[in-house]
Amino acid sequence: MASTLEELQKDLEEVKVLLEKSTRKRVRDTLTSERSKIETEINNKMQQRPQKKPELDSEKPAAVVAPLTTGYTVKISNYGWDQSDKFVKIYITLTGVHQVPTENVQVHFTERSFDLLVKNLNGKNYSMIVNNLLKPISVESSSKKVKTDTVIILCRKKAENMRWDYLTQVEKECKEKEKPSYDTETDPSEGLMNVLKKIYEDGDDDMKRTINKAWVESREKQAREDTEF
Numbered sequence: 649m650a651s652t653l654e655e656l657q658k659d660l661e662e663v664k665v666l667l668e669k670s671t672r673k674r675v676r677d678t679l680t681s682e683r684s685k686i687e688t689e690i691n692n693k694m695q696q697r698p699q700k701k702p703e704l705d706s707e708k709p710a711a712v713v714a715p716l717t718t719g720y721t722v723k724i725s726n727y728g729w730d731q732s733d734k735f736v737k738i739y740i741t742l743t744g745v746h747q748v749p750t751e752n753v754q755v756h757f758t759e760r761s762f763d764l765l766v767k768n769l770n771g772k773n774y775s776m777i778v779n780n781l782l783k784p785i786s787v788e789s790s791s792k793k794v795k796t797d798t799v800i801i802l803c804r805k806k807a808e809n810m811r812w813d814y815l816t817q818v819e820k821e822c823k824e825k826e827k828p829s830y831d832t833e834t835d836p837s838e839g840l841m842n843v844l845k846k847i848y849e850d851g852d853d854d855m856k857r858t859i860n861k862a863w864v865e866s867r868e869k870q871a872r873e874d875t876e877f
Contacts (some may be wrong), residue, residue, distance in 0.1 A: 653693040660686045724764070724776035733809045736785070738801040740776060745769055746796050755792045755801060759784045762801060764792075780817040783807060 663683045670676050728739045745753065745766060752767040760781045766774040781803065789804035805812075814820040847859065 653690065656686055656690050656693065660690065719768070719771040719773065721773040721775050724774055727776070729815055731805075731812055734805055736781075736803040736805060736812055736815070738778070738803070738815070740764065740799045740801070741797060742766060742769060742774060742799060743797050745799055746794055750794070753792065753794055753799060755790075757785065757787045757790045757803070759787060759806075762790070762803065764799065764801060766799065778816060782812050782814050782817055782820060783810065 660683065663679055663686060667676060667679045667683065670679060724740055724742075726741070730737055748766065748769050752769070754765045754767070756763050761777070761779040762781075762785075763777040764775065784806040786804040786806050791802050793800040793802065814823065847855065851859070
């Protein structure tokens with residue numbers, strides 16, 4: 649049966665006592681040899697004790713540090729919006745969002761932006777960032793509401809009763825670029841000419857012949873009207 653460390657230490661002490669009392673060489677040699685064996689066993693036991701501790705320590709991080717399970721982040725691109733005299737309201741549909749903890753739905757506002765983060769919804773995060781709002785909003789008075797499968801962002805207008813034609817400045821600029829490039833405050837015929845010019849440049853040969861014909865007929869009609877007066 650293997651001896652414990654405590655028993656070996658007691659054996660060693662006893663052998664040392666016997667060595668001090670013994671006088672015969674053969675007895676002393678035997679005791680000296682036994683003492684060496686016991687000391688070797690004690691050293692082996694001492695070396696074995698710290699080896700087990702690192703094994704336990706190495707296992708602890710695996711038990712304590714759990715892998716993140718929040719999944720990846722999905723960018724939200726589909727939404728709707730409308731407005732009242734006081735608020736611009738953005739509607740985002742997310743199935744099951746009403747079932748996540750309240751603190752998992754976060755919205756940060758600035759005067760001209762907001763960003764929404766929904767954490768750990770069905771194993772994913774959802775993010776929506778809207779910058780360059782068309783007009784300033786009141787950060788303190790803006791908020792969010794969570795309804796069934798829907799998050800509503802409530803942006804409080806700084807200027808009440810001011811209609812927003814677009815949600816963002818970028819959207820406004822894009823829409824205005826799509827409009828015909830004529831100034832309504834100048835001669836309407838000049839604006840029409842710009843439109844016809846663009847159609848002419850982008851059109852095929854048949855379109856160009858049609859425009860040329862219409863142009864010639866229009867000039868001839870204008871000339872006849874001028875001579876009548």
